Amino acid sequence: MKAAVSARYGSPDVLEIGQVAKPEPKVGEVLIRIHTTTVSRTDCGMLRPHPFFIRLVSGLFRPKLTVLGMDFAGTVETVGAGVTSFKPGDRVFGMSPDTFGAHAEYLSVPEDGQIATMPAGLRFDETVICEGAWYADTYLKKFGLKSGDRILIYGGSGAIGTAAVQLAKSYGAEVTAVVGTRHLDLVKSLGADRAIDYTAQEFTKIGELFDFVFDAVGKTSYFHCRSLMKPDGVFSATDLGPWYQNLWLGPWFSLIGRRSVIFPMPKTSKAFMGYLKTLMEAGALRAVIDRHYRLEAIADAYHYVETAQKTGIVVITVTPEEEGRQA
Numbered sequence: 001m002k003a004a005v006s007a008r009y010g011s012p013d014v015l016e017i018g019q020v021a022k023p024e025p026k027v028g029e030v031l032i033r034i035h036t037t038t039v040s041r042t043d044c045g046m047l048r049p050h051p052f053f054i055r056l057v058s059g060l061f062r063p064k065l066t067v068l069g070m071d072f073a074g075t076v077e078t079v080g081a082g083v084t085s086f087k088p089g090d091r092v093f094g095m096s097p098d099t100f101g102a103h104a105e106y107l108s109v110p111e112d113g114q115i116a117t118m119p120a121g122l123r124f125d126e127t128v129i130c131e132g133a134w135y136a137d138t139y140l141k142k143f144g145l146k147s148g149d150r151i152l153i154y155g156g157s158g159a160i161g162t163a164a165v166q167l168a169k170s171y172g173a174e175v176t177a178v179v180g181t182r183h184l185d186l187v188k189s190l191g192a193d194r195a196i197d198y199t200a201q202e203f204t205k206i207g208e209l210f211d212f213v214f215d216a217v218g219k220t221s222y223f224h225c226r227s228l229m230k231p232d233g234v235f236s237a238t239d240l241g242p243w244y245q246n247l248w249l250g251p252w253f254s255l256i257g258r259r260s261v262i263f264p265m266p267k268t269s270k271a272f273m274g275y276l277k278t279l280m281e282a283g284a285l286r287a288v289i290d291r292h293y294r295l296e297a298i299a300d301a302y303h304y305v306e307t308a309q310k311t312g313i314v315v316i317t318v319t320p321e322e323e324g325r326q327a
Contacts, residue, residue, distance in 0.1 A: 001021075001104055001105040002017060002019060002104065002105050002295065003017070003018065003019075003067045003103060004017055004069075004298045005017075006063055007063075008063070009047065009048060010047070010048070012300075012302030012303050015047075015298060015299045015302065017295065017296055020067065022105075023101075023106055023107065025078060025083075026080050027081045028082050028110055028111050029079070029080040029110055029111065030076055030086050030092070030108065030109055030111055030115060031076070031106060032072060032092060032107050032109065032115075033074050033075050033077045033105065034105060034106065034107055034318040034319060035074040035075070035124040035317070035320070036124040036125045036127075036315055036318065037069045037073075037102040037103055037315075037318060038070075038071045038128045038131070038314055039103075039293075039314050039316060040131055040132070040159060040314075041305065042070060043100075043103075044305055046058055046063070046065065046100070047302065051240065067104050068101075068102075068103050069100055069102030069104070069316070070100055070102060071095050071128040072102040072128065073093040073094075073118065073128050074092065074107075074124065074319070075089060075090065077106065079111075080108075083111045084111075085111050086115075086117070090117055091118040091124075092117055092118060093119075093127035094113070094116060095130040096109055096113070097114065097266075098268070103295070103318070105318055113268065114134075114269070114273050115273060116273035116274060116276075116277050118277075119281045121281075124321060125287070125292065126286070126287045126289075127280070129163060129285070129287045129312075130273070132162070132163040133167065133285065134272065135163075135266055136160050136167050137275075138264050138265075138266040139164070140167055140168060140214075142236070143212045143234055143262075145168060145211075146172065147173065148173070148174070149173045150210045150211050151173050151174070151210060151211060151213070152176045152178065152210045152213045152214070152228055153165055153192075154213070154220050154225070155178065155215060155217030156177030156178065156179050156183070156187045156190075156195075157179045157183040157186060157187065157311050157312070158310065158311070159310075159313045160216040161177070162186075162288045162311075164216050166284060169192075170284045174193050175193050176193065176194045176196060176208075177192040177196070178196045179197070180197065180198065180199055181200065184197055186288065203228075206228075209229065211230055212234050213228050214235075214237070215237035217238065217308070218237055218240075218241070220237070221237070221241050222241070222245065222249055232260075234260050234262060236261065236262045236263065237263070246261055246263045289313055290312050290314050291304065291310075292315045292316075295316055298316055
């Protein structure tokens, strides 16, 4: 099968479109013909790799995972022994956070993993938002976000940020999103109660206090944002922060009992996929798509994502739906 392969670490230019062995579904697994996937910050971090210590799990000198890609949407090709939830031809979506592999024509995933039948009425490219929503919801749940809480989301226009704005509204929170000028209307359309243009004013000096401050792009810090936080407010970010401060600030604040910093790690959950599907079918969560690329141009997609200027998700078309029907 065709796949985007990274046999060594480096820039997106190390990626090669080549032939690799087509996976065979094991007992309890589902083989999916991939129609769409994404290139995300996570993929870029695995490719470089960044931060450096990720090599301890991804491979010290060469990558253990040579085909990246976490989000997927496609059709079930065949199923392994014992599978009862899916059948050939089912339209499915999900993510593969442990083994990646979605930058290829086929991917085999566990039946009890993060996979579900697609929300009714949506295209394949509209469902590959699982990774961003997964991270966003992990943070919101760790916050204990509830109806009436006030949350400021810095970077509300990326894959995690657009999901966070919508999910926070589904929780009943009052949402303030901080974005650039061109994204003001976007975050309002996603449900943000207020949108602040960080290019026009210093967002930390708006004279308001929040229960939670969430940096969805890893471009600010606790020390920059603490003036926005209530005395018992909580800060979190999707990045380790300068000098990895988000790792050690959490234990420090737990000792002194004041404002806190959390850095949660997401956990896989089959139930999460059902939750996402319900929200998407209800219109409470939708994809924001920046650009589409073919698999053959995936290096260009990586280069674009690395500019840190993308809006929502960058979609990779692996197998156009028309080709899938003819196969």
